[in-house]
Amino acid sequence: MKPGRYVQRPPAVKYRGIFINDEGPCLMTWARTKYGDLNHRMYTNVFELILRLKGNYLWPAMWDNSFATDDPLNAKLADEYGIVVGTSHHEPMMRAWKEWERAGNRKGSWDYSKNAEKLRAFWTEGLQRTKDYEKVTTVGMRGDGDEPMTETESIALLERIVGDQRRLIGEIINPNISEVPQVWALYKEVQGYYERGMRVPDDVTLLWCDDNWGNIRRLPTDGERKRKGGAGIYYHLDYVGGPRNYKWLNTVPLPKIWEQMNLAWHYGADRLWIVNV
Numbered sequence: 001m002k003p004g005r006y007v008q009r010p011p012a013v014k015y016r017g018i019f020i021n022d023e024g025p026c027l028m029t030w031a032r033t034k035y036g037d038l039n040h041r042m043y044t045n046v047f048e049l050i051l052r053l054k055g056n057y058l059w060p061a062m063w064d065n066s067f068a069t070d071d072p073l074n075a076k077l078a079d080e081y082g083i084v085v086g087t088s089h090h091e092p093m094m095r096a097w098k099e100w101e102r103a104g105n106r107k108g109s110w111d112y113s114k115n116a117e118k119l120r121a122f123w124t125e126g127l128q129r130t131k132d133y134e135k136v137t138t139v140g141m142r143g144d145g146d147e148p149m150t151e152t153e154s155i156a157l158l159e160r161i162v163g164d165q166r167r168l169i170g171e172i173i174n175p176n177i178s179e180v181p182q183v184w185a186l187y188k189e190v191q192g193y194y195e196r197g198m199r200v201p202d203d204v205t206l207l208w209c210d211d212n213w214g215n216i217r218r219l220p221t222d223g224e225r226k227r228k229g230g231a232g233i234y235y236h237l238d239y240v241g242g243p244r245n246y247k248w249l250n251t252v253p254l255p256k257i258w259e260q261m262n263l264a265w266h267y268g269a270d271r272l273w274i275v276n277v
């Protein structure tokens with residue numbers, strides 16, 4: 001090497017990862033056959049894969065699993081590997097959707113207008129058990145099971161939810177809440193809330209999404225690019241939902257993926273990229 005000063009720049013996107021969404025039956029069957037479940041022995045392979053792909057971020061499998069409670073070593077080893085763990089667009093505050101489902105009627109309905117106290121307690125547990133790990137906390141709320149909220153649940157209620165979630169983050173993680181990484185996913189109808197005037201504080205990352213078929217619906221404006229939290233992209237290579245599912249086949253061509261993500265980067269959506277696999 002020639003004498004001189006050499007500088008390696010940081011990655012073009014800060015958080016780069018995968019969302020193990022539709023894990024059944026392929027990954028789930030393999031993991032349960034080979035490792036017994038989606039436990040730390042299985043996830044070490046996922047962590048290594050992410051690192052080999054130059055990633056650093058993960059939304060864990062959630063159809064029939066809970067990353068934190070299925071195996072306490074999952075989160076510990078992720079942190080040791082340097083993998084930043086979050087939760088998906090409809091699983092706020094570091095809690096897996098499956099954890100709420102497993103609790104059944106003991107916790108009441110997934111409705112903040114009727115069950116705010118139990119929901120706050122549920123979210124508090126998620127923050128407390130992960131407070132020592134690097135993470136990006138999802139804020140906001142969708143309906144139970146990744147469905148839209150009811151029409152009676154207004155933008156005002158969602159803004160109240162985010163405000164209450166941020167108070168919990170400040171109490172448990174860091175009183176200087178603007179230094180805590182947070183993300184709000186503008187997925188499906190949630191983007192409509194934003195377009196009708198709902199706002200979150202500037203330090204929260206706006207996660208723009210595709211239309212589930214590889215077409216990014218919206219990119220940051222000039223004013224939005226000045227937000228402290230920046231913007232990111234949630235993109236699909238796999239989808240279960242209407243008008244039809246697509247799994248296991250590469251239905252989104254690589255040139256199209258490159259074109260869409262290159263466009264996103266040029267428009268400043270470079271804080272977080274997560275792809276549904």
